[in-house]
Amino acid sequence: MKRRKILIIGAGLGGLTFGALAARDGHEVVLYDRNHEPGGVVALTREGGFSFEQGPLILSDLLPSESICSFLQELGICLETVRDDRGLSTRDFDLIRPKEYAGPNWRKEKLKELFPEEAGGIDAYYRFYDALMEIRYQSSRRDSPMKRILMGLAFLKVRKYQDMTCEEFTDLLFHGNAKLKLVFNGILADFCADPAEVQCFTLPFVNTETAFDKRIPLDHKGRERYYGGFAYFKDGCQKLPEALLGSIAAHDGIFVPDTIVENVLVEGGRARGIRLADGTEVDGDVVVGCGSARDFFEKMVGLEHLDEGYRRILRECRPMEAVFMVHLGVDYDPRRYQEQSLVYYYRGYDLHGAVDRLRNGIYHEGADGYLIYFPDAHAPGFAPEGYHCVTIYTVCPDTLRAGDWETMKDGYADQLIALAEEHLPGLSKHIVAKKIMTALDYRKMTHMSKSSFGGLVPIWGQKNPPHVTPVRDLYFVGQQSENGGGVPIVINGAREAYRKFQSMHRSS
Ligand SMILES: Cc1cc2nc3c(=O)[nH]c(=O)nc-3n(C[C@H](O)[C@H](O)[C@H](O)COP(=O)(O)OP(=O)(O)OC[C@H]3O[C@@H](n4cnc5c(N)ncnc54)[C@H](O)[C@@H]3O)c2cc1C
Structure with missing residues (x-):
């Protein structure tokens, strides 16, 4: 050429x-x-001797022999990655990985303990999950008659759900149980998507079990790299x-x-x-x-x-909406209170209302949920010796219906810090650096007139x-x-x- x-x-x-x-x-x-x-949007932000990244950029397809890693190697790029996971906490229960590894199915068992009346639906969800993981694995393999047979067999198990949205599917399986629906649909609201707008085959891929416990083996029944893993870039x-x-x-x-x-x-x-x-x-x-x-x-x-x-x-x-992010440099180690470097704290069950508010310029002020993330867990150089980084963030409208980001941001940051302090006692007394990022900053970083994270x-x-x-x-x-x-x-x-x-x- x-x-x-x-x-x-x-x-x-x-x-x-x-x-x-x-x-x-x-x-x-x-x-x-x-x-x-x-x-x-992945460039670093620096403040008072600390560095912060915009996100918890916990990524798929990045571990050795996964697709992005192999592609980067073709370009001669070898970057070290750290496999990790995220926790999930709701107002009423937690799905935080147990201290002792309890096998690949601990979330399923825990959900059945929490919601015994929905045990049948939970089993049905995990059969659906297994079939879609099989389809994913087979589709990554070289074409062969066996591959097509195995994919076809897996598809037969989920075909009856193919015309359903996430809302319809989780209603069917969990009889409208809002707490259980949140476990699987919650992440969609982070993408500004109403569960009634998204096809249900998406669910296993945004809730891959390996994302919730980094100890789950990626190989399965003798098949290498059956499941995808999640990782941060070291540093x-x-x-x-x-x-x-x-x-x-x-x-x-x-x-x-x-x-x-x-x-x-x-x-x-x-x-x-x-x-x-x-x-x-x-x-x-x-x-x-x-x-x-x-x-x-x-x-x-x-x-x-x-x-x-x-x-x-x-x-x-x-376009999705924006994020509101509070980056803190602290002079204590917050990991004594939150062991995982990333935990999603969901605080509401009304996902439809949450998405509707977002799209209509109404910021929830932390009431719908937020994330707490420790970036220096995989990038120790982000904090000076003896200090640590804490990022608290949540989704928010790009443009506020009442007020504007510049005048509201300090008060909103204080609210998020107070909420985070419920999980990280003493947080506010240990802050030595603070950087607040609003939709206006993201618009600048990405050169967009409406930031969409x-x-x-x-x-x-x-x-x-x-x-x-x-x-x-x-x-x-x-x-x-x-x-x-x-x-x-x-x-x-x-x-x-x-x-x-x-x-x-x-x-x-
Ligand atoms: C808070 C947050 C958390 C995230 N978490 C995750 C995660 O956990 N996992 C994950 O996979 N992804 C995550 N993402 C999403 C991911 O980071 C983005 O989808 C991806 O980085 C976007 O890359 P991009 O090339 O499309 O655009 P951008 O990063 O937006 O880059 C566009 C660039 O183009 C420049 N530009 C545009 N127009 C012009 C112009 N006219 N003149 C000059 N320059 C211009 C901008 O300045 C900018 O540098 C997250 C994003 C955010 C904000």
Whole structure:
């Protein structure tokens, strides 16, 4: 294939992945970002000698021989990961991994103890889970008649549920028991999705049992890597954008930081370059964009260059809302009170109401739930010797119906700290550094007019904007594109976009 000049707008994980592949294959890559450092939303925030990452970026597909790890190795990138898990605590019961490993089924047994009247439904859920894990495993294998038979057999076990939403499925199995429904549907509200909008086959993948106990073996019945594991990058997730950028630079790609790209230049139905905020025009053969789908196509490309099908996808897609995050540097070790580095504290059972409030600009002030996360557990360098990091965060509307983030943030941070103190006694007396992150900060970090922490809401049947756009030589990657959000998904999406670019240009 002819060497092409590829202009990439945004050094988030989507842009970096596309750039690393293109640079490796000998294309001329120029990557622009409004920020000084690469990474977009996974870049570090620093305050008073502490470093914090935006998220608990506990990731799938990253352990040795899992898909993202293997892909990074192909690029010559080897990053150490730490397998980990998360706890779940509700107002009435906890699902925190037991001190002594109690086997892969401890959550099922604990739920049956807590809800003996729903034991049949719990067993049915885990049969459904097992069948979908089998389908997942088989689909990752090379095609063969045996694979197709095993997948078909597994599918027969879940076929009767295929037209159900998560709400309908959990109502059917658990007779409307709101506490049990929360265990499996709660995570959807984090994605701003109402359980009535999401297809029920999603549930096992957002509630994989290995995410709740890092000791569960990933091999199963002699099959290697049957289950996926969850991991943090040792020393922080920003190691990944740094490494991808290193790979781009090693192939003579260029990173242009602190630079806003204002427009994509389209001529004769083809992207011919970009215009920077200072008016400079840069010619290129291919342009790759990311970020907010609506901002990108409405403000930077121009809707007049799209066809009606693509415009409809843009009109219908719904970005998730924002997060409100309080990062603290503390002079005591909070892990004596919360052993797991990440625990979700769900505080309400009305998921429909929670999602509705979020979408209507009403912040729950911690009443619907929050997470407590210790980033320095896997990145000890984030805190000075003898100190630790605590991040408390929750989902929130991007725009408040009453008040604004700048004036409300201190009071809201105090509320979250008070709630966290119920789990981490003495917390408020040990704070030596504090950094509050609101939707306004995330808008800046990601260059979006509406911050959306994980991409588009995964609404059943709703299409996301495809990588291949109606404008020739213009590709769209990142968390609001075709594949969706989350670190591994964004990386896989950009790989897919790059494959499409290759196949469209193969003959030239
Ligand atoms: C709090 C939080 C927790 C999370 N937790 C997890 C988790 O546990 N697991 C997981 O898998 N994922 C998690 N995610 C999601 C994941 O981090 C994102 O989906 C992913 O990093 C998004 O990558 P991206 O490339 O799409 O975009 P971004 O990270 O948004 O990067 C886009 C980049 O493009 C730049 N840019 C855009 N437009 C322009 C322009 N016109 N000019 C110049 N620069 C521009 C922006 O400055 C930015 O740097 C979390 C996210 C958040 C915020």
